[in-house]
Amino acid sequence: MTARRLLTLAGLALGPVLVLAVFFVLPVSGMVGRGFVVDGRFDPGGVVEVLGRPRTHRVLWFTVWSAGLATLASVLLGLPAAYVLYRLSFPGRLVLRALLLVPFVLPTVVVGVAFRLLINDSGPLGPLGLDGTPVAIIAGLTFFNVAVVIRAVGIAWESLDPRPGEAAAALGASPAQVFRTVTLPALRPALVGAASVVFLFCATSFGVVLTLGGLRYSSVETEIYLLTTQLLDLPAAAALSILQLLAITALLLLVGRLRASPDPTVERRTARPRRPRRPDVVPVALTVLVLALVAAPILTLVVGSLRADDAWTLANYQRLTTVGDGNALLVPVTDALVISLRTAVDATWMALLLGGLISVVVSRRSLTGGERRLRGALDGFFMLPLGVSAVTLGFGFLITLDRPPLSLRDSPLLVPVAQALVALPLVVRTLVPVLTGIDDRQRQAAASLGAGPLRAFATVDLPLVWRPLVAAAGFAFAVSLGEFGATSFLARDEHPTLPVVIYQLIGRPGGENFGMALSASVVLAATTAIVVLVVDRFGGRSLGTV
Amino acid sequence: MRHLATAAALVAAALVTTSCSLVGGDDDGSDGGGDGGKRVVLVTHESFVMSDELQQQFEKESGYDLVIRASGDAGALTNKLVLTKDDPTGDAVFGIDNTFGSRAIDEGVLAPYDAKLPEGAADYALPGDDEHDLTPVDTGNVCVNVDDTWFADHGVPEPQTLDDLTQPAYRDLFVTPGATTSSPGLAFLLATIAEYGDDGWQDYWTRLMDNGAELTQGWSDAYEVDFTQGGGGGDRPIVLSYDSSPAFTVDGQGGTTTSALLDTCFRQIEYAGVLAGADNPEGAQALVDFMVSRPFQEALPEAMYVFPVDAGAALPADWASFAKQPDDAYSLDPADIAEHREEWLRDWSDVTSR
Numbered sequence: 001m002t003a004r005r006l007l008t009l010a011g012l013a014l015g016p017v018l019v020l021a022v023f024f025v026l027p028v029s030g031m032v033g034r035g036f037v038v039d040g041r042f043d044p045g046g047v048v049e050v051l052g053r054p055r056t057h058r059v060l061w062f063t064v065w066s067a068g069l070a071t072l073a074s075v076l077l078g079l080p081a082a083y084v085l086y087r088l089s090f091p092g093r094l095v096l097r098a099l100l101l102v103p104f105v106l107p108t109v110v111v112g113v114a115f116r117l118l119i120n121d122s123g124p125l126g127p128l129g130l131d132g133t134p135v136a137i138i139a140g141l142t143f144f145n146v147a148v149v150i151r152a153v154g155i156a157w158e159s160l161d162p163r164p165g166e167a168a169a170a171l172g173a174s175p176a177q178v179f180r181t182v183t184l185p186a187l188r189p190a191l192v193g194a195a196s197v198v199f200l201f202c203a204t205s206f207g208v209v210l211t212l213g214g215l216r217y218s219s220v221e222t223e224i225y226l227l228t229t230q231l232l233d234l235p236a237a238a239a240l241s242i243l244q245l246l247a248i249t250a251l252l253l254l255v256g257r258l259r260a261s262p263d264p265t266v267e268r269r270t271a272r273p274r275r276p277r278r279p280d281v282v283p284v285a286l287t288v289l290v291l292a293l294v295a296a297p298i299l300t301l302v303v304g305s306l307r308a309d310d311a312w313t314l315a316n317y318q319r320l321t322t323v324g325d326g327n328a329l330l331v332p333v334t335d336a337l338v339i340s341l342r343t344a345v346d347a348t349w350m351a352l353l354l355g356g357l358i359s360v361v362v363s364r365r366s367l368t369g370g371e372r373r374l375r376g377a378l379d380g381f382f383m384l385p386l387g388v389s390a391v392t393l394g395f396g397f398l399i400t401l402d403r404p405p406l407s408l409r410d411s412p413l414l415v416p417v418a419q420a421l422v423a424l425p426l427v428v429r430t431l432v433p434v435l436t437g438i439d440d441r442q443r444q445a446a447a448s449l450g451a452g453p454l455r456a457f458a459t460v461d462l463p464l465v466w467r468p469l470v471a472a473a474g475f476a477f478a479v480s481l482g483e484f485g486a487t488s489f490l491a492r493d494e495h496p497t498l499p500v501v502i503y504q505l506i507g508r509p510g511g512e513n514f515g516m517a518l519s520a521s522v523v524l525a526a527t528t529a530i531v532v533l534v535v536d537r538f539g540g541r542s543l544g545t546v
Numbered sequence: 547m548r549h550l551a552t553a554a555a556l557v558a559a560a561l562v563t564t565s566c567s568l569v570g571g572d573d574d575g576s577d578g579g580g581d582g583g584k585r586v587v588l589v590t591h592e593s594f595v596m597s598d599e600l601q602q603q604f605e606k607e608s609g610y611d612l613v614i615r616a617s618g619d620a621g622a623l624t625n626k627l628v629l630t631k632d633d634p635t636g637d638a639v640f641g642i643d644n645t646f647g648s649r650a651i652d653e654g655v656l657a658p659y660d661a662k663l664p665e666g667a668a669d670y671a672l673p674g675d676d677e678h679d680l681t682p683v684d685t686g687n688v689c690v691n692v693d694d695t696w697f698a699d700h701g702v703p704e705p706q707t708l709d710d711l712t713q714p715a716y717r718d719l720f721v722t723p724g725a726t727t728s729s730p731g732l733a734f735l736l737a738t739i740a741e742y743g744d745d746g747w748q749d750y751w752t753r754l755m756d757n758g759a760e761l762t763q764g765w766s767d768a769y770e771v772d773f774t775q776g777g778g779g780g781d782r783p784i785v786l787s788y789d790s791s792p793a794f795t796v797d798g799q800g801g802t803t804t805s806a807l808l809d810t811c812f813r814q815i816e817y818a819g820v821l822a823g824a825d826n827p828e829g830a831q832a833l834v835d836f837m838v839s840r841p842f843q844e845a846l847p848e849a850m851y852v853f854p855v856d857a858g859a860a861l862p863a864d865w866a867s868f869a870k871q872p873d874d875a876y877s878l879d880p881a882d883i884a885e886h887r888e889e890w891l892r893d894w895s896d897v898t899s900r
Contacts, residue, residue: 034629112763113778116771122781132760210763215724216899226726229622231888232649304777323597330595330614398626402633409635488592489617496616504592506766509787509794509851514770514777 006371008453013361013378016354022406023417024385027396028241034399035238046235047242056223060243063219066134066209067202070141074198075191077142078149080283081290086154088280089273096291097151098533101474103294104147105482105528106301107499108207109506110521114297115140115212117304132214140208143297145198146290148426152197155471156190156433157183158273159464175279188258189436193429196255200248200386200425206485220244224389241392248387252380298525305518308511316519319512329501333520336501337527340481343497346416347423347480348473354420355427355472358382360461362428363435382428385421393418394489415497418486423476430472434465474535478528498524585611586829587636589821591623592616594641595849600842608832620646620729620816627655627821634821638830640837642680644815645732645887647672648880651679656819657827661834664843666857670815674881680817683837686852687789687811687875688733690720693774695803696783705784707809708741711754718758721772722786725894728764729814734786735894736883737812740876744886751897761898775804790851790869793862802868813875816852 036044050056085097103111117123119130130136165182173181184191204221218226220240227237276284308315320333331339362379366372385393397418401408408414438461446456484499496504498520505517586608588594594616601612615636618626624646627639631653642650650656651672656679663681670682690711697704705711711720723731739747760782762768769787772780775795789811795804818837820830836842843854847865861869 109764109766113767113771116767117778120771120780122779207763210727211767215727215761215763218895222727226891229618229625230726231891232625232628233888330616395626395629398635399629402630489622500592506770507593507764509769509791511777511794514766 005367009361009364012357016358016382017378019354019417020382020385020421022401022408023397024388024393024421026406027393027400028388029396030400031234031392031396032238032241035234035236035241038235047239050236050239051243056239056243059218059220059223059240060247062217063203063221064247066137066141066217066219067199067205070138070145070202071195071199073138073142074146074149075195077286077290077293078146078194079153079191080286081146082150082154082157083283084276084280084287085150086158087273088276088284090276093273094533094536095529097154097536098529100150100290100294101147101478101532102298102525102529103143104145105478106144106298106521106525107482107484107502108144108205108211109484109503110301110517111140111143111297112207112211113506114300114304115143117300118296132212132216134213134217136212137209137217139293140212141202141205143293144205144208145201146294148198148201149191149194150290151471151475152194152426152430153187153190155430155468156187159434159437159467160186189433190429192255192258193433196251196383197386197425197429199251200383203247204244204387204389204485206390221389221391225391228391228395237392241389244388245384248384249380251387252383256376256380301518301521301525305515305522308515316512316515317523319516320520320523329504331496331501333498333501333505333516333523336496336498337523339495340498340524341527343416343419344477344480346413347419347483348476350416350420351423351427351476351479352469352473355382355424355431355476356469358424359428359431359435363432363438365440379428379432383425386425390485390489394486397490412495415487415490416480418490419480419483420476422483422486423479426475426479427472430468430475431465434468435461438464470535470538474532477531477535481524481528481531585613586638586826586833587613587615588833589623589627589634589636589639590614590616591618591620591641593619593850596842597845597849600845603841604833604836608829608836610826610829610832612833624650624655628653631655631822634823636821637824637826638818638820638833640683640816640818642817642819643729644672644813644817644877644880645729645736645883647680647817648674648884650819651675651677652884654822656680657822657824659820659831659834661831661838664838664840664856664858667838667855670855672815672817672880674879680819681834681838682855683816683818684843684846684850684852685813685815685855687806687813687872688730688737688786689789689806689808689811689872690734691773691785691787691791691804691806693783693804696774704805704807706807708738708750711759711784712750712757714757716757716784718760719782720754720758720784721760721762721768721780721782723765723768724761724763724898726891730765730786730788732891733812733814735890736878737810737876739890740812740878748893748897751894755898788851789871790847790853790865793864793867793869796864796868806870808870808872811872811875813872813877815855 035047036042038046081100085093085100115136116131119125119128119136121131130139160183165178168178168182169175203219205219206221206225209217209219209222220243224237224240227233227240305316306312306314323329323332358378362375366375397414398409400406442460443456446460451459482499484503487497488500488503502517502520502524505513505520594614596614605612620641620643623639624642627634627650639656651674658677658679659681660678661681667682670685672680672682690705692704694704702715705713705716710716722734725731725735738750742750760772762772765787768785770776771778772782773785774780774783787806789806789808792802792804792806796802818834820827820834824830838856840856840859843856843859846852846854847862853871
């Protein structure tokens with residue numbers, strides 16, 4: 001029985017593990033391996049020397065504390081917003097949910113410009129003196145990532161049984177006590193999962209640190225970029241990549257301890273969202289603050305996109321079907337949008353397929369300690385792509401996937417696969433808390449009534465997992481639409497995605513190209529919002545049939 | 547059960563859209579191998595632009611299908627070629643510049659090809675490139691630009707030289723992209739090294755930073771956000787940009803609102819070449835020839851904001867009037883740059899982040 005169980009699970013895990021081995025482990029180890037070989041001989045001296053440099057320590061320390069603070073800010077602001085948007089009922093909440101995911105997909109280069117238009121000395125927030133400070137970097141990172149916390153925690157909160165909280169309140173607990181002793185522990189798996197993903201996104205952020213920090217601050221990621229693409233100092237880049245991997249492993253071990261799941265034998269019943277009441281004023285106020293933080297740079301973009309030659313106009317949008325002022329682009333922006341959407345469809349089904357399999361494997365109850373540790377390791381393994389530099393991965397693809405049977409270097413699959421790897425941890429983090437929360441006795445009951453494993457999955461797991469699955473699809477789609485780091489290294493042939501095209505436009509002289517970059521960003525933002533809105537509505541309706 | 551049916555329908559729908567997207571990626575013959583003789587693959591940086599008409603003209607005249615693979619900047623491009631030199635990702639390259647040229651040659655990335663050059667182009671050959679690995683295609687200068695209207699309005703004389711930028715009159719007025727993150731930023735650092743020498747430039751940068759110079763990540767940040775004539779209406783009237791930039795700030799009344807300071811320029815030259823170990827070296831040679839031909843040369847200013855190397859190529863009207871090239875720009879020996887790049891960038895980081 002146990003042997004068969006393990007065999008089935010191993011079978012389920014095999015596909016995802018193989019994909020990760022080929023598209024992640026092989027390229028990254030290939031790139032790091034080059035750092036250890038000097039003049040054709042194995043020589044780890046260079047790598048060791050870099051690890052001892054004071055500059056390396058400074059860079060590592062900055063990365064840890066800036067990403068840590070940004071994660072904290074995202075959690076503190078995201079938690080009340082998750083409550084308001086997923087537990088309270090008011091008109092327009094689906095639209096707000098979709099809008100909050102917009103920053104997540106905007107290219108950093110454009111958001112960097114939008115932020116700096118706000119905070120530089122001549123901008124509306126200029127008197128605060130934020131330009132080029134760590135505060136600006138942390139605000140920028142929070143802007144990008146608060147949506148992850150809101151969405152992941154909100155979905156868990158939405159399917160939380162309200163009765164234990166009501167019971168505690170009936171026994172005289174204050175709302176604060178209910179939150180601390182009942183709600184927070186139940187949300188912990190989702191919260192810790194979201195926070196760890198946000199930390200990894202922040203720690204590997206590239207554009208925000210450089211643009212908003214005025215080049216005064218270096219993170220591990222910016223240092224790897226400089227060492228690899230400009231200096232070709234592979235031993236030093238390898239040293240930093242190893243540091244990244246060690247840091248992520250430590251983080252994941254810590255997270256694994258904190259994420260212990262709630263007791264699944266408690267019966268679950270989803271609460272209907274209710275009208276806001278008087279005690280909700282604090283979370284509502286904080287949600288308004290989050291909306292303001294997210295809206296300000298976006299409004300700057302929208303206003304900029306509607307201006308040309310000191311007048312209000314739609315000219316910047318009309319130009320999107322062209323290749324720009326003096327043929328600034330290889331393809332029109334509208335073509336790039338179609339390419340982006342097609343790529344996102346591919347990346348989404350890949351991420352859902354792989355992420356779904358991993359989630360099932362990881363979330364089943366383990367019979368022995370060894371089995372549990374194996375599942376934990378597997379869970380962590382699929383988080384690794386988030387924490388490793390896109391530069392290392394991109395260059396690694398070039399040098400390792402170049403000969404049969406793996407001559408995939410020029411394959412059109414590479415871009416969606418790379419994007420799916422980035423989206424995968426989000427899919428897993430959204431699904432696992434819900435799957436772990438399903439009482440295994442329900443499956444056993446189904447089995448004893450004669451249902452096969454597939455039938456049991458369809459009747460027990462699928463109805464509960466349906467909504468998180470749809471949410472994860474929206475997440476993966478958004479990640480793919482906005483992915484820039486890995487894509488810019490891989491964008492093949494005449495098929496650039498929209499973020500790549502925006503990046504090209506903004507780097508060109510001429511007011512028309514700047515205006516086009518802004519309007520293309522607004523189009524990207526609007527597309528994302530619409531897709532997420534449709535996905536959310538669809539997910540909401542099907543739950544009604546449970 | 548209804549969920550299972552819906553899920554199955556969704557999966558089927560996803561598979562259908564996928565197959566069209568993946569097939570769609572393939573149907574212009576960009577899949578690898580097989581008919582290697584018929585197509586020529588150009589590896590280049592992300593700023594590369596070639597109009598549809600020119601691509602078709604090349605394909606018609608040469609009989610090859612052109613595939614363009616653009617990603618990264620000039621540095622990333624060169625380093626990718628170095629890493630993949632045993633098995634190159636294409637046949638020809640465009641976009642290696644005079645700051646990265648000697649690394650590409652020393653690493654044996656290129657195969658020699660002595661293209662027939664147009665009039666004047668030989669002046670731009672990379673010093674030390676005796677085997678003709680690299681063919682010059684375009685040139686441009688990185689120069690300090692000023693907002694003429696701002697200086698007229700404020701009654702301040704415009705700066706002229708690098709040294710002027712450290713004067714109190716120009717305190718907090720200058721913004722430049724950084725040398726570690728931007729190729730014009732690196733060119734500006736090289737200009738200061740050419741002017742002040744290997745031992746003097748650190749002192750110049752200390753004075754420049756003490757005088758309130760601002761650093762940004764890239765050119766677009768400096769020009770569009772901080773420069774007074776940029777898209778965002780910033781508050782700094784002196785910016786690092788190109789000698790061609792004044793042609794993009796014409797005021798519609800026969801003038802331009804900005805000018806380039808021609809005593810502060812560093813010359814950049816971009817090269818094309820045939821990759822060593824190319825599947826289709828003949829096609830790559832045909833492409834290099836096409837890039838120095840008149841039609842491609844005359845399209846360069848509009849497409850990539852650079853000057854042609856062909857002295858006989860006609861310039862667009864705005865360029866002829868407003869984009870003035872310096873007679874005597876700064877330059878450094880490419881071998882010198884290759885040798886000291888890392889040390890200079892480290893020193894620069896230390897000086898500017900103090």
